[in-house]
Amino acid sequence: MTVELMFARKLANQFWGVDGKITSLPGERDLNFKISGERTSVLKLYGDSPDNRVLLALQDRALLALSEKIPGIAPTPTPSSTGKTLVESEGRLLRVLSWIEGAMWAEADHVDRELIEMLGKTIARVDSVLATVKLSDEEKTTLNRPFIWNMLQVESIATWATKIPDDDLRILVLNLVEEQSRFSQRKLDSLPQQLIHNDANDWNIVVANKGLGLIDFGDIILAPKVVGLAVAGAYIAMKSPDPSKDIAHLVRGYHSISALSPLEVEILYDLVKLRVASSIANAALQLSNNPDNEYLAISQGDAPRTLKLLCESDSRLAHFRFRNSIGLDANPDSKAIRQYLLTQARHQSVVSPDIKSAPKVWIDWSVEAGQIPRTSAEIERVMRESGAAIGIGRYCENRAVYASDAFDASAANARTFHLGVDLWQEVGSPVFAPLGGELELFNDNATYLDYGPVVIVRHVTDNGNNFWSLYGHLSKKSLAEWTIGKKVKAGEIIGWMGDESENVGWPPHVHFQLLTDLCGMGIDVYGVAPRDEVSLWRSISPNPNLILGIAEGTDAHSRLTRDVVAAERSVVISRNLSLNFKKPLHIVRGSGAYLYDEEDRPYLDLVNNVAHVGHCHPRVVAAGERQMRTLNTNTRYLHQGITEYARSIISTLPQPLSVMFFVNSGSEANDLAIRLAHAYTGRTGAIALRHGYHGHTASVVEISPYKFLGKGGLGVPANTRVAELPDIYRGVFRGKDGVYSYLRQLDNVIEELGTNVGAFFAESIVSTAGQIVLPDEYLPRAFDAIRKAGGVCVSDEVQIGLGRVGETFWGFELHGVIPDIVTMGKPLGNGHPLAAVATTPEIASAFNNGMEYFNTFGGNPVSAAIGQAVFDVVEDEGLQHNATVVGNYLQDSIRALGRDYSIIGNVRGSGLFIGIEMMRDENTPATEEVSALMEYALTRGVMLSCDGPDNNVLKIKPPLIITKNDVDLFLNVLSEWLVKR
Ligand code: PMP
Numbered sequence: 001m002t003v004e005l006m007f008a009r010k011l012a013n014q015f016w017g018v019d020g021k022i023t024s025l026p027g028e029r030d031l032n033f034k035i036s037g038e039r040t041s042v043l044k045l046y047g048d049s050p051d052n053r054v055l056l057a058l059q060d061r062a063l064l065a066l067s068e069k070i071p072g073i074a075p076t077p078t079p080s081s082t083g084k085t086l087v088e089s090e091g092r093l094l095r096v097l098s099w100i101e102g103a104m105w106a107e108a109d110h111v112d113r114e115l116i117e118m119l120g121k122t123i124a125r126v127d128s129v130l131a132t133v134k135l136s137d138e139e140k141t142t143l144n145r146p147f148i149w150n151m152l153q154v155e156s157i158a159t160w161a162t163k164i165p166d167d168d169l170r171i172l173v174l175n176l177v178e179e180q181s182r183f184s185q186r187k188l189d190s191l192p193q194q195l196i197h198n199d200a201n202d203w204n205i206v207v208a209n210k211g212l213g214l215i216d217f218g219d220i221i222l223a224p225k226v227v228g229l230a231v232a233g234a235y236i237a238m239k240s241p242d243p244s245k246d247i248a249h250l251v252r253g254y255h256s257i258s259a260l261s262p263l264e265v266e267i268l269y270d271l272v273k274l275r276v277a278s279s280i281a282n283a284a285l286q287l288s289n290n291p292d293n294e295y296l297a298i299s300q301g302d303a304p305r306t307l308k309l310l311c312e313s314d315s316r317l318a319h320f321r322f323r324n325s326i327g328l329d330a331n332p333d334s335k336a337i338r339q340y341l342l343t344q345a346r347h348q349s350v351v352s353p354d355i356k357s358a359p360k361v362w363i364d365w366s367v368e369a370g371q372i373p374r375t376s377a378e379i380e381r382v383m384r385e386s387g388a389a390i391g392i393g394r395y396c397e398n399r400a401v402y403a404s405d406a407f408d409a410s411a412a413n414a415r416t417f418h419l420g421v422d423l424w425q426e427v428g429s430p431v432f433a434p435l436g437g438e439l440e441l442f443n444d445n446a447t448y449l450d451y452g453p454v455v456i457v458r459h460v461t462d463n464g465n466n467f468w469s470l471y472g473h474l475s476k477k478s479l480a481e482w483t484i485g486k487k488v489k490a491g492e493i494i495g496w497m498g499d500e501s502e503n504v505g506w507p508p509h510v511h512f513q514l515l516t517d518l519c520g521m522g523i524d525v526y527g528v529a530p531r532d533e534v535s536l537w538r539s540i541s542p543n544p545n546l547i548l549g550i551a552e553g554t555d556a557h558s559r560l561t562r563d564v565v566a567a568e569r570s571v572v573i574s575r576n577l578s579l580n581f582k583k584p585l586h587i588v589r590g591s592g593a594y595l596y597d598e599e600d601r602p603y604l605d606l607v608n609n610v611a612h613v614g615h616c617h618p619r620v621v622a623a624g625e626r627q628m629r630t631l632n633t634n635t636r637y638l639h640q641g642i643t644e645y646a647r648s649i650i651s652t653l654p655q656p657l658s659v660m661f662f663v664n665s666g667s668e669a670n671d672l673a674i675r676l677a678h679a680y681t682g683r684t685g686a687i688a689l690r691h692g693y694h695g696h697t698a699s700v701v702e703i704s705p706y707k708f709l710g711k712g713g714l715g716v717p718a719n720t721r722v723a724e725l726p727d728i729y730r731g732v733f734r735g736k737d738g739v740y741s742y743l744r745q746l747d748n749v750i751e752e753l754g755t756n757v758g759a760f761f762a763e764s765i766v767s768t769a770g771q772i773v774l775p776d777e778y779l780p781r782a783f784d785a786i787r788k789a790g791g792v793c794v795s796d797e798v799q800i801g802l803g804r805v806g807e808t809f810w811g812f813e814l815h816g817v818i819p820d821i822v823t824m825g826k827p828l829g830n831g832h833p834l835a836a837v838a839t840t841p842e843i844a845s846a847f848n849n850g851m852e853y854f855n856t857f858g859g860n861p862v863s864a865a866i867g868q869a870v871f872d873v874v875e876d877e878g879l880q881h882n883a884t885v886v887g888n889y890l891q892d893s894i895r896a897l898g899r900d901y902s903i904i905g906n907v908r909g910s911g912l913f914i915g916i917e918m919m920r921d922e923n924t925p926a927t928e929e930v931s932a933l934m935e936y937a938l939t940r941g942v943m944l945s946c947d948g949p950d951n952n953v954l955k956i957k958p959p960l961i962i963t964k965n966d967v968d969l970f971l972n973v974l975s976e977w978l979v980k981r
Contacts, residue, residue: 008033012043015080015087016096026203030218040099041078048091054142056093059217060085062133062195063097069129073122074214075100100215102208105235113249113567115207116236120253122212123200123232127225128258130195135222143222148282149198150221151230151274152188154181161277163284169304172311173277184270187263191224198223200232202239226264229254230271234279237272238302243310244318245533247272248325252571255326262332265322269315276307314520321536327571330539333465334516340461341514341546347434348491350471350512351423353389356549361388363424366558367400367416374401376500376507379424392550393422393509395543398558402449402528412563417529419541420470420513421554427499427508431471431478432491434547435459439486440468442479443523445504451511451527452503453479455495456518457488468518469547471495472511472527473503514544532564562586562598580945581938590615593962595943603938604969607945609913609957612802612827613873620830623869624862632862635662635855641864648871649838652809654818659844661837662859662867666798666825667695669835670761673794673821674699676839677759680792680820680846685756687749687786690725691769691949694761694796694823703761706768719756721749725769726778729906729917739775746782750789757791759821764811767799770948771915771955773908779815792843793817798825798835799913803874804960806884806911814910832866833857879960883911890914890956890967897971901978903929914956917948925950933977940973 001009005022012018012035020037031045046052060077064085067076075097077085087094108115135143146156158177164170199219206213221227229250236250237243251265280303316331324330349355363382365372373382383391397418400409408414423431437459445451451472458468471494478495488494497508511527517540518525529537545554560568565586569579586598592614594602605611613620627641635642646660663669678684686703688694693706701707702717709716716722724732726742733741750757764779766772783793800811801824808814810822820843825835835858847853857863874880891907894916898904903926905919918926918933930952934944945955958966 004031005033008043008045009035011089011094012041012096015082015089015094016041016078017081018043018096034099040101042075042097042099044095044097046093048088048093051142051145052093054139055220056086056095058135058139059220060095062130062217062220065133066126066129070125072100072208072210072213073126074217100206100208100213102206102213104203105205105207106202108207111239116246116249117253118212119200119205119232120229120250120255121257122214123197123228124254124257126197126214127194127228130197131225133195135195140222143195143220147221148285149219149278150223151227151271151278152221152223154185154274157274157278157281160281160285163288164280165284166304169280169307172307173280176273176277176311180270180274184267187267188224188271191226191264193222193224195220196223196225196228198228198231200228201235224264225258226260226268227271230268230275233268233272234275237276237310238306243272243306244269244313244321247318248321251322252325252567256570256575260326262323262328265326266319268322269318273307273310276303276310279303280307316517317519320517320519320540324536324539325571330536331516334539334542336463336465337461337467337516338542338546340463340465346549347547348432350432350434350510350548351390351425352430352432355390355423356551358389359387360390360392360550360552361386363391363393363422365393365399365401366397366556368559372401379507383424389425391422391424391509392554393418393424394556395419395421395545395554396534396538396558397556398531399528412561413530413532415526415528416531417534417537417558419527419529419537420472420511421544421548422509422511424507424509425497427497428475429497429508431474431494431497431510433457433488433494434469434490436490437469437488439482439484439488441484441523442482444476444479445523447504449505452498452506453495454523455479455482456523457494468515470511470513470515470525470527472513473506473509474498476502512544512548513541514547515541531561534560534564535568559588559598582935593959593966601941603941603943604966605943606956606958606970607943608959609799609804610826610831611959612804612830613870613877613879614959614961617830617873619873620866620869623865624832627862627865632860634857635859639861639864641861641868642859645864645868645871648868649836653822653838654813656840657818657822657838659839659841661853662863663835663837663855664833664857665695665835666823667697667700669798669823669825669837670694670700670703670794670796671697672837673761673823674703674759676821676837676843676847677792677794679849680843681758681790683756683758683790684719685721685753685758686719686761687721687723687746687753687757687759687791688761689766689769690722692725692761692763692766693768721753723749725766725772726775727769727772728775736775739777742778743781743785747785750785753789755790757786757789759792759794760786761794761796763796763799764814765800765805765909765913767955768947770917770953771909771913773910774815776815779812779817783817783819792820794821794823795819796823798823799957802827803880804883804911804913804957806880806887809880828870829863829866830870832863834863834867874960877961883960886962886964886967887911887914889964893967893971897975897978903978909956912956912958912960912962916954916956918952918954925952927952929981930954932981933974936977937973940976942970942973
């Protein structure tokens with residue numbers, strides 16, 4: 001052991017009582033040691049200086065705040081025997097920090113998109129805590145001291161850059177720094193500043209089992225948060241063949257935790273370059289002072305190459321990628337250009353005869369099409385047979401035809417999405433400029449399957465935005481007369497369609513494309529987009545039909561891959577619209593009781609009580625289609641559909657429920673129920689069952705204990721009271737007689753509300769509570785008590801109605817009660833947004849108080865036709881009976897399994913609304929096991945869901961057309977899992 005190590009070990013032991021095997025760790029300025037003992041720690045030694053005292057105390061405060069808010073994301077300072085985290089000893093300052101276990105990022109086997117995104121999230125989480133650290137004036141001054149890793153101090157970077165020995169590199173760095181100080185710095189100065197980590201390099205990121213951690217807070221500064229992101233971006237760039245694409249993942253991750261502004265993403269790429277440049281400048285300075293500091297050499301190897309790559313890559317494309325990754329329109333000018341084109345009169349036709357009126361045929365080259373007319377002869381035949389003058393090939397069509405060396409069809413980033421519109425005609429057909437402009441570029445891109453002879457024309461909007469039109473696959477002669485900068489008039493001939501020999505292998509056509517930017521690619525600008533960057537290219541190269549004006553449309557909207565859809569959804573759809581399963585499914589079609597993913601893998605759907613009569617039931621689809629073709633309008637006119645459908649529903653209800661309202665969702669139905677109750681009783685108080693859920697709008701969240709007492713909930717609202725959930729299996733009162741205790745507790749809340757008892761909301765089998773079947777006497781007595789107190793009783797049948805419970809058509813009928821109001825939803829439209837409220841004439845007339853009730857969509861002719869078809873199918877296919885037969889079979893079979901496997905705690909429900917409560921032992925819910933079972937079943941093609949306060953109840957509520965064979969599939973999978981686990 002060296003003297004230095006022995007000395008360090010002694011200090012750690014003396015002040016912290018820490019001991020163990022000691023090794024030294026690399027460090028730029030400080031001495032760092034790892035001590036592996038009972039608990040692994042890091043000892044850090046610093047020179048004693050006023051700045052260090054201020055900075056280390058601040059670091060410790062920041063680290064303590066991080067440890068408290070996000071344990072494990074950063075090291076925790078360990079108090080010494082004196083209680084302080086910072087110790088002075090013989091002109092040194094010492095600290096001991098906890099060690100974060102894991103591999104360093106630099107050593108990670110595999111850095112992929114997800115890991116980079118996770119890094120973005122980690123930095124954002126750290127920044128969010130650092131932003132809350134209060135700073136004194138002295139600390140601010142110290143943080144702003146001259147510091148080589150402070151990117152805000154561009155002038156110093158310029159000074160150090162003069163030490164770069166390599167001429168080209170020095171000039172590159174100096175130019176960059178100058179550009180930064182002239183353009184970006186002002187923008188940077190306008191952003192708010194906060195404490196940032198400022199050093200997310202590969203040796204400061206720990207890849208741990210649970211997630212990522214950041215270490216080494218020695219470079220903290222006060223700066224806009226985007227500066228810290230740029231530091232991480234610079235190190236991502238060092239390892240990336242396509243830096244801005246990888247940094248975009250970092251940006252997406254960061255933004256998902258801490259929103260970035262358009263200005264922040266605008267300056268990010270420049271800051272990444274600046275960080276790499278400053279690394280090079282600093283290294284030159286440090287190495288000239290201190291030629292053998294190993295640490296400095298660590299990160300320098302890749303920097304010069306990376307800086308060159310970053311500078312050669314188009315900074316606008318990088319900016320577009322960053323914007324796209326946070327859900328913004330990639331090119332900020334694209335909107336104005338699209339608007340310009342949309343507000344102009346239609347343009348000249350690109351081909352003759354006029355494309356708007358000529359007979360056309362759409363030629364499908366999509367991967368889904370299978371056999372495609374690929375040769376000139378085949379295209380000619382299609383055109384001839386259809387009598388079309390022009391063949392149309394669509395925009396954003398996913399094509400397998402790009403199979404030359406330039407396209408690796410198997411890669412995630414394979415270029416397969418067509419960005420132009422193809423216009424097929426005979427060889428030699430003329431191509432016209434649809435609007436005036438100036439010739440920007442022309443060339444013969446003669447590589448097989450490239451553009452062949454191609455022309456790009458620049459146009460300008462009234463507001464001065466440039467945009468471009470591109471014409472590919474022309475004949476060679478088309479290029480003869482062009483010179484760059486030549487004016488092009490609208491209607492002028494651009495060229496002629498080439499044949500296969502000159503247009504590099506395509507049937508004769510023009511590839512017509514609209515571009516809002518050339519992305520530094522010039523004449524090689526993409527005509528086909530990478531399939532993992534389709535939304536990016538949709539913005540850069542919008543649908544050229546904005547110019548062509550083909551009324552039938554040209555956008556193929558080809559299917560994106562699962563990963564792309566997942567990434568897109570994570571930014572453009574709010575994240576609290578949650579997804580099921582660890583690896584969310586990409587479901588592309590449904591049929592009967594099965595859903596199918598993008599690889600056409602079937603999943604037995606035991607979750608979707610919405611697809612009541614089976615996914616995409618042909619009769620329902622046909623009814624909707626037929627009515628959509630005939631009429632769809634609001635309900636202000638007489639229409640037979642709505643009254644007939646109302647009669648159908650009423651015929652299933654007990655008297656006096658005979659007035660219907662049609663609405664669009666279960667939430668809306670319950671909202672209306674609240675209003676009806678209020679109109680009738682004049683009271684605002686409501687009582688709901690614990691764990692009950694009645695919808696997502698403001699008013700119904702207030703009667704949903706599942707929400708207001710759950711995560712993010714605001715507690716019990718003033719006018720609401722919670723009745724205990726009558727769960728006699730695991731609730732507060734258990735056993736058969738428990739029901740009386742629940743009723744007493746209900747009496748208490750009724751008493752609390754006193755003269756304000758307005759409405760009582762309950763499902764008859766409480767779904768979110770874990771499919772709790774209310775005990776026999778509960779509802780009749782509860783309804784009596786509520787009515788005695790002057791309130792009305794609402795049965796929420798959104799989940800369980802329309803024949804699902806088998807024995808009866810509605811759930812409340814299982815209990816022999818007649819509600820005052822019934823709300824219905826999910827199954828009514830088999831997926832079409834249709835919901836309803838049924839009530840008594842008395843309540844309906846109290847509601848008819850002069851204030852008009854108008855609902856734009858509720859009960860429109862299409863909804864009524866669909867609702868009627870679902871209703872008819874339930875009757876015609878005998879689905880209520882099927883619910884009883886198959887449901888009983890399922891319950892009996894599970895109960896039988898339960899005799900061998902004690903984890904099956906309780907099986908309950910009615911018809912095809914079943915709960916299987918899983919228990920580790922009598923008192924411990926099997927939450928993790930249920931989650932593992934769901935993931936396992938998914939791999940075996942069975943889709944399950946769970947609920948209940950402990951998420952330990954499997955909810956079985958499949959389409960009613962499910963068969964015993966389907967149930968057997970589930971039973972096999974469940975048995976497999978029970979045996980295996
Ligand atoms: N009531 C109950 C019992 C529900 O389960 C739901 C939806 N899960 C709703 C109301 C709200 O329905 P929607 O999502 O259609 O607004």
